[in-house]
Amino acid sequence: MQNAEILAVGSELLTPTKSDTNSLWLTEQLNALGVEVVAKSIVGDDRPRLAEAVRAAAARSDFLFITGGLGPTEDDVTRDAVAAALVLGQELREELLEQIAARFKRIGRPMAENNRRQAMLIEGAEAMENDRGTAPGQWLRSGRCQIALLPGPPREMKAMFELQVLPRLVPLVPPAVLRTRWYRVAGMGESDLDQLIAPVYTRYTNPVTTILASPGDVHVHLRARCAEESEAESLLAELGSQLEALLADRIYSTDGSSLEEVVGQLLTARGETVCVAESITGGGLGERLTRVPGASRYFRGGFLTYCDEAKQSLLGVSPELLTEHTAVSEPVAVAMAAGAQIRLNANWAISTTGYAGPATDTHVKALTKPGTVFVCIAGPPGAVVHRLEIGVDRDRVRHFTAIYALNYLRLLLG
Amino acid sequence: MQNAEILAVGSELLTPTKSDTNSLWLTEQLNALGVEVVAKSIVGDDRPRLAEAVRAAAARSDFLFITGGLGPTEDDVTRDAVAAALVLGQELREELLEQIAARFKRIGRPMAENNRRQAMLIEGAEAMENDRGTAPGQWLRSGRCQIALLPGPPREMKAMFELQVLPRLVPLVPPAVLRTRWYRVAGMGESDLDQLIAPVYTRYTNPVTTILASPGDVHVHLRARCAEESEAESLLAELGSQLEALLADRIYSTDGSSLEEVVGQLLTARGETVCVAESITGGGLGERLTRVPGASRYFRGGFLTYCDEAKQSLLGVSPELLTEHTAVSEPVAVAMAAGAQIRLNANWAISTTGYAGPATDTHVKALTKPGTVFVCIAGPPGAVVHRLEIGVDRDRVRHFTAIYALNYLRLLLG
Numbered sequence: 001m002q003n004a005e006i007l008a009v010g011s012e013l014l015t016p017t018k019s020d021t022n023s024l025w026l027t028e029q030l031n032a033l034g035v036e037v038v039a040k041s042i043v044g045d046d047r048p049r050l051a052e053a054v055r056a057a058a059a060r061s062d063f064l065f066i067t068g069g070l071g072p073t074e075d076d077v078t079r080d081a082v083a084a085a086l087v088l089g090q091e092l093r094e095e096l097l098e099q100i101a102a103r104f105k106r107i108g109r110p111m112a113e114n115n116r117r118q119a120m121l122i123e124g125a126e127a128m129e130n131d132r133g134t135a136p137g138q139w140l141r142s143g144r145c146q147i148a149l150l151p152g153p154p155r156e157m158k159a160m161f162e163l164q165v166l167p168r169l170v171p172l173v174p175p176a177v178l179r180t181r182w183y184r185v186a187g188m189g190e191s192d193l194d195q196l197i198a199p200v201y202t203r204y205t206n207p208v209t210t211i212l213a214s215p216g217d218v219h220v221h222l223r224a225r226c227a228e229e230s231e232a233e234s235l236l237a238e239l240g241s242q243l244e245a246l247l248a249d250r251i252y253s254t255d256g257s258s259l260e261e262v263v264g265q266l267l268t269a270r271g272e273t274v275c276v277a278e279s280i281t282g283g284g285l286g287e288r289l290t291r292v293p294g295a296s297r298y299f300r301g302g303f304l305t306y307c308d309e310a311k312q313s314l315l316g317v318s319p320e321l322l323t324e325h326t327a328v329s330e331p332v333a334v335a336m337a338a339g340a341q342i343r344l345n346a347n348w349a350i351s352t353t354g355y356a357g358p359a360t361d362t363h364v365k366a367l368t369k370p371g372t373v374f375v376c377i378a379g380p381p382g383a384v385v386h387r388l389e390i391g392v393d394r395d396r397v398r399h400f401t402a403i404y405a406l407n408y409l410r411l412l413l414g
Numbered sequence: 415m416q417n418a419e420i421l422a423v424g425s426e427l428l429t430p431t432k433s434d435t436n437s438l439w440l441t442e443q444l445n446a447l448g449v450e451v452v453a454k455s456i457v458g459d460d461r462p463r464l465a466e467a468v469r470a471a472a473a474r475s476d477f478l479f480i481t482g483g484l485g486p487t488e489d490d491v492t493r494d495a496v497a498a499a500l501v502l503g504q505e506l507r508e509e510l511l512e513q514i515a516a517r518f519k520r521i522g523r524p525m526a527e528n529n530r531r532q533a534m535l536i537e538g539a540e541a542m543e544n545d546r547g548t549a550p551g552q553w554l555r556s557g558r559c560q561i562a563l564l565p566g567p568p569r570e571m572k573a574m575f576e577l578q579v580l581p582r583l584v585p586l587v588p589p590a591v592l593r594t595r596w597y598r599v600a601g602m603g604e605s606d607l608d609q610l611i612a613p614v615y616t617r618y619t620n621p622v623t624t625i626l627a628s629p630g631d632v633h634v635h636l637r638a639r640c641a642e643e644s645e646a647e648s649l650l651a652e653l654g655s656q657l658e659a660l661l662a663d664r665i666y667s668t669d670g671s672s673l674e675e676v677v678g679q680l681l682t683a684r685g686e687t688v689c690v691a692e693s694i695t696g697g698g699l700g701e702r703l704t705r706v707p708g709a710s711r712y713f714r715g716g717f718l719t720y721c722d723e724a725k726q727s728l729l730g731v732s733p734e735l736l737t738e739h740t741a742v743s744e745p746v747a748v749a750m751a752a753g754a755q756i757r758l759n760a761n762w763a764i765s766t767t768g769y770a771g772p773a774t775d776t777h778v779k780a781l782t783k784p785g786t787v788f789v790c791i792a793g794p795p796g797a798v799v800h801r802l803e804i805g806v807d808r809d810r811v812r813h814f815t816a817i818y819a820l821n822y823l824r825l826l827l828g
Contacts, residue, residue, distance in 0.1 A: 041456070
């Protein structure tokens with residue numbers, strides 16, 4: 001088996017609060033290709049130490065992946081350290097400088113003089129394009145060792161690995177085709193999902209199943225590696241069909257679309273519109289809906305009614321209802337959605353009201369348990385209210401409420 | 415400053431799902447003593463690789479902390495690897511064997527034969543008692559480097575560090591205090607900020623300056639380490655005052671408060687309120703304001719008017735204004751803020767309108783350049799409009815608009 005080392009660069013990764021998470025992701029990718037990770041290191045922005053680490057790793061391993069330290073500032077030392085370690089020169093490459101300049105132009109910002117440093121290429125290296133940031137990567141060989149210089153920000157690193165490293169790496173590992181399948185799942189946490197599907201996927205070492213979770217959004221990734229494409233596809237179909245049966249309508253997308261994109265597609269297909277009346281989410285639901293370009297075609301607008309007064313004046317919720325039930329209640333959730341739906345003349349309205357905590361925030365009646373949230377979806381079939389108990393972490397409660405609300409609408413539209 | 419390396423041993427730490435967390439805790443402990451952690455590594459249960467890592471680290475660092483690999487089984491290789499690296503022998507120590515046997519007796523389990531391996535002590539090492547497990551630690555010197563062998567399970571490692579390592583470590587480090595200062599900066603990017611302040615901070619090796627950036631929000635961290643507290647404070651004051659002069663009112667917080675917290679504090683202090691009228695941000699501004707517990711005291715609510723019709727019906731923007739100037743214009747930004755301010759009876763109103771892109775999203779007049787945004791802050795001094803050109807990345811434009819808008823309000827309140 002071929003082996004690899006991963007070297008993360010950055011003094012911030014040597015503080016008590018920051019972990020290197022890139023190496024976990026890289027390890028997963030490499031293992032799937034049959035490459036074993038035999039050591040990982042973290043070195044600060046320290047040229048001599050980094051050069052020593054590069055020299056040692058390059059002398060003993062088949063692959064060396066270096067993440068971070070490719071930025072434009074003085075303390076970004078990776079390029080210089082690798083060149084020094086391997087006794088190679090560097091030169092300014094005009095085509096890289098043009099790419100970097102073009103990127104700044106595209107995002108409409110002036111390029112600082114120190115960004116020129118990012119156009120320096122190590123002798124013998126190939127540049128790897130970074131489509132999500134300014135730092136190009138580099139790919140070079142030293143003796144038996146193939147070395148990749150990758151940017152530190154995870155989203156840049158991952159994209160570069162997929163688009164630039166994989167095509168170079170795959171021919172160097174024993175022949176195989178790799179076929180993948182993605183499921184995006186809403187409405188359940190990572191642990192629950194794992195408990196549900198682990199009995200199935202753990203029976204397979206090929207495909208490899210990976211669960212990638214961000215709060216409220218879980219992605220299940222299947223990756224089959226075989227000598228033949230048909231074999232890989234049939235393995236994916238075999239495991240995939242079992243997972244689909246277990247997850248059912250919790251799967252909201254298999255083509256990479258986000259939850260808000262799926263909701264937008266469903267609304268557009270039906271020629272319908274939506275509006276929001278947000279209390280606990282404070283705008284997070286509207287923000288999510290309008291992440292999708294062209295959302296104005298189906299998003300009619302919304303109301304942020306964080307205090308009782310705004311619920312009355314903007315949405316027409318009656319003072320009696322608020323007094324009798326408090327703002328965090330099913331009747332108020334319904335009245336909020338109805339108020340928005342009428343005022344914005346929309347087919348659907350989503351309202352959110354709840355108590356995000358912390359418990360010291362006493363603007364709602366003490367009898368409401370922190371973490372209690374009501375979401376109402378009003379639409380052609382009438383109004384449906386969901387009561388959530390998401391816990392008491394303020395940010396988490398607000399974040400999950402927005403995702404759950406969108407998912408409830410998706411299930412009604414689907 | 416004395417430096418340390420941390421070496422975690424165990425193949426399980428090289429899998430895609432497991433992180434070494436011991437090193438974060440150790441880093442915190444060491445930093446507090448004024449010892450800087452300059453590198454961290456993870457090596458599997460691989461004797462030659464581990465020996466090489468130990469040899470290299472011992473040759474270059476003041477302290478080396480090795481966690482894990484002290485168990486009783488064949489794949490616990492730390493003792494052997496350290497002995498091999500330093501060309502030292504090992505001997506079975508009867509007193510350790512007795513301690514281990516006594517521990518098994520205490521917990522009522524039979525001692526396995528392979529636990530005898532844990533009674534092997536490296537030549538010249540002191541044994542460190544483990545009161546929470548069977549593996550004794552070891553403390554030895556090699557040249558300039560002081561080496562600690564600690565067990566891998568966090569509760570055993572932490573207890574041994576506190577009870578056995580600290581009493582040995584403290585006499586070896588010079589008395590010193592560590593003092594820090596944080597600046598949080600809005601309204602400029604990392605590169606621009608670095609270009610502005612690097613000429614000053616690079617002249618100081620003490621304090622150490624670190625720049626940590628997330629989009630739209632940059633943190634500058636100064637860390638001074640001196641024998642005396644007064645000396646550290648005076649170094650911080652010396653460098654800090656220069657940075658403060660350069661950054662001026664771009665510094666929004668020195669106590670760790672977020673931008674929305676600072677805005678909330680300023681509004682609360684003035685007894686004033688704010689509301690929002692969001693088009694391009696779609697709710698992101700309200701979401702940010704309501705991240706702060708108790709925001710209902712100063713946040714009156716808001717309107718999400720993503721389409722022209724909602725700008726008219728909810729905010730009273732006149733159709734003529736929209737036709738004449740388009741939605742992305744200074745007069746419409748002003749009319750939106752005024753409409754919200756009146757309807758919600760707030761002291762301040764923030765409106766956002768713009769064209770986030772991508773360029774194919776043709777719901778605004780083709781003459782508007784993608785990335786053009788208008789933010790209006792209406793309040794007691796009247797209405798002020800800012801025109802932004804943040805680039806054409808949709809997410810980035812929306813994200814920055816919300817931050818810039820809050821920052822404009824902060825500057826008016828401050």
